[in-house]
Amino acid sequence: MLAKDENLDLALLKIPAANLPYVNIGDSTSLQLGEEVVAIGSPLGYKNTLTSGVVSQTLRKVDGQNYIQISTPIDHGSSGGALFNMKGELVGVTSAGIQSSANINLAIPSSDVKVFLSKPQAEQRLTPSAQQQKPSTNITGVNSAGAKTLASYLNENYGSLDYDGLEVDFEWFVVPSEDGKQYLIGGSMEDGQQWADWVDKQDDDETAMPSLIVYLSNELRNNLKISDTFFSLYLNVYLDKYPSSFPAESITREGRGYRLNYNFIYGSVDYTSGYLYYIIDPVNNKEVQSMKIK
Missing domain, CATH: 2.40.10.10 (Trypsin-like serine proteases)
Incomplete structure (x- = not known):
């Protein structure tokens, strides 16, 4: 479905x-x-x-x-x-x-x-590569302790995901928002080839990348009763040559090469409206898109 x-x-x-x-x-x-x-x-x-x-x-x-x-x-x-x-x-x-x-x-x-029918539809193609484990402690509020527990939970259970036969690996980090209302969740991809292959999936199906945010939001809501989350996904790689096709603000000099830390999508699921609101390539693009969730 x-x-x-x-x-x-x-x-x-x-x-x-x-x-x-x-x-x-x-x-x-x-x-x-x-x-x-x-x-x-x-x-x-x-x-x-x-x-x-x-x-x-x-x-x-x-x-x-x-x-x-x-x-x-x-x-x-x-x-x-x-x-x-x-x-x-x-x-x-x-x-x-x-x-x-x-x-x-x-x-x-x-x-x-x-x-x-006109709304973009997210086909569920994501599965965790490892057997899921429950967190060692309950996450009862939006705070630093909860953020640390949530980051460990995400890395243990969703550090490696399978999207339609493509493995995508993430390093997850979590901080509470300044107003204490939601968790800000960052996911860093450190394999450039994985990211490039995922971009090809996104070119074929515009829901490929947004569906990961929907999938993880639903997982956290169903498993941990956490509904207020904001996801940002990054490509974080070291390159020998200057990556001129990426935004300049995402590139820093590192040793003899360059560090690329490129935010390629961010978004959040609004369970009241039943939609994911997200932006692809937020550095260059400010257009908010929406996708009906399951």
């Missing part, structure tokens, strides 16, 4: 297949009262059942969510089925029926489906 939205009751799945037939997503906002629509689903287990009806209300709010109200019959097993207009365009995803003689049924509008 690449993503889910529990409020919309939608999930995005990835399957090992290619060149599959697909449907065109239509505009649910252009639906008219009384317009004919058809639903395809598996009510009560009867697969590929087609039912017809009309749009009873183009926008109906139920428990704060938007729905299309339809007279098209649906039943248990219909949820997640397609709602089509007469042009064969997907205008909704059937969701629920209300027990009533008035034949009241609901579908998620395609306009909301489009918004859901």
Whole structure:
């Protein structure tokens, strides 16, 4: 599963297949009262059942969510089925029926489906290379002692990670924020080839690097009950030649060569909104991007 939205009751799945037939997503906002629509689903287990009806209300709010109200019959097993207009365009995803003689049924509008699909999705491809260990002491507050324990926990359990077959190694360090509200977590990569290979992954999939922040944030939240964290990831390597392709402020002279300490991404998960907010190449780029988390 690449993503889910529990409020919309939608999930995005990835399957090992290619060149599959697909449907065109239509505009649910252009639906008219009384317009004919058809639903395809598996009510009560009867697969590929087609039912017809009309749009009873183009926008109906139920428990704060938007729905299309339809007279098209649906039943248990219909949820997640397609709602089509007469042009064969997907205008909704059937969701629920209300027990009533008035034949009241609901579908998620395609306009909301489009918004859901437009968000960058993070596929879970990260796994720790070592068996996880619990911290020796509980981390009960944001302070220096907790930061030391958290750094040890991260280095013991997440010093080496596997991303889609690529090993990425980190040295973790942690400090409490000045206001005492969150842990600032830095991860340093000291293998330039690993970083270059990971950049190739990022070029192919824009969620490659951000997904590490999501993964570790979720791990700390689930395992240690720590939700307020801010991650910064660095490439820290020694080079014989001046690395002119990197920001000058990331380079210092060291001996006969140069030390590159390049911050390539930072970000934080906001669990209230359900999004990761992050910046790639923060030295040269100030554009905040967002990604829906699982």
